[in-house]
Amino acid sequence: MKEIRLDKYLTEMGEGTRSQIKEMARKGRITVDGIPEKKSERKIIPGQNVIAVDGRTISYAEVEYYMLCKPQGVVSATEDKRYQTVIDLISDRKRGDLFPVGRLDIDTEGLLLITNDGDLAHQLLSPKKHVDKVYYAKIDGEIPADAKKRMEEGVELEDGTLTMPASLEILEYGNPSTILLTIREGKFHQVKRMFEALGCSVVYLKRLSMGSLKLDESLQPGDYRPLTIEEIDLLKRHGKEEKTKDVK
Numbered sequence: 001m002k003e004i005r006l007d008k009y010l011t012e013m014g015e016g017t018r019s020q021i022k023e024m025a026r027k028g029r030i031t032v033d034g035i036p037e038k039k040s041e042r043k044i045i046p047g048q049n050v051i052a053v054d055g056r057t058i059s060y061a062e063v064e065y066y067m068l069c070k071p072q073g074v075v076s077a078t079e080d081k082r083y084q085t086v087i088d089l090i091s092d093r094k095r096g097d098l099f100p101v102g103r104l105d106i107d108t109e110g111l112l113l114i115t116n117d118g119d120l121a122h123q124l125l126s127p128k129k130h131v132d133k134v135y136y137a138k139i140d141g142e143i144p145a146d147a148k149k150r151m152e153e154g155v156e157l158e159d160g161t162l163t164m165p166a167s168l169e170i171l172e173y174g175n176p177s178t179i180l181l182t183i184r185e186g187k188f189h190q191v192k193r194m195f196e197a198l199g200c201s202v203v204y205l206k207r208l209s210m211g212s213l214k215l216d217e218s219l220q221p222g223d224y225r226p227l228t229i230e231e232i233d234l235l236k237r238h239g240k241e242e243k244t245k246d247v248k
Helices: 006-012 018-026 118-125 147-153 190-197 229-240
Strands: 030-032 051-053 065-070 109-115 133-140 167-172 177-183 201-210 224-226
Touching: 006 018, 006 030, 006 051, 018 030, 065 229, 109 118, 118 229, 133 190, 147 167, 177 190, 190 201
Parallel strands: 109 201
Antiparallel strands: 030 051, 065 109, 065 224, 133 177, 133 201, 167 177
């Protein structure tokens, strides 16, 4: 790995701002290979030099990937003055620049990818890629008999926007009914607005998958785990594929 500045290393690992790191070094709180280092601009090699703050070793991670089962009441943001964020839930993260890939509404649960890999995020979120997203939902109101057909043709939302073709599977009719919906874009409140256009309302919503990444069923709301190497590789390959087929 190439050399980087000590202050950059520690800033990326969430140990403080560059000015804070400089002050910490001045006070002798930072060591490199066991020796106090007072020059925060010093070059070090991640993985080769051992960096510690107040005797606590700070390991380096260039990129991190976490699968989070987002709970209700938490916002899909990096910081918020009013609500807890999804980043707050990743308690053992190393990096200080993680962000959620896409957004789930505050009252929506389910799969959320947390990373600092901007290239992957772009591949997964780009409107040109049409990455499939599968949602489980409970629907209040009578689902029209032609709902599947209308979803497949694209639904006109209240503002006149026409969605891309989507795939609807009705698991159970009732009060509420339960469904699976696959969409290939990410408009604001899209799933809720699509059912509103059908005269229904979503009373519970949970994302189950995004591209090749499927929510680990063992994760309860608020739980998370690092992605496996296989999951990361599949996501990167999936994200680079131009998807041209309509949802069937």
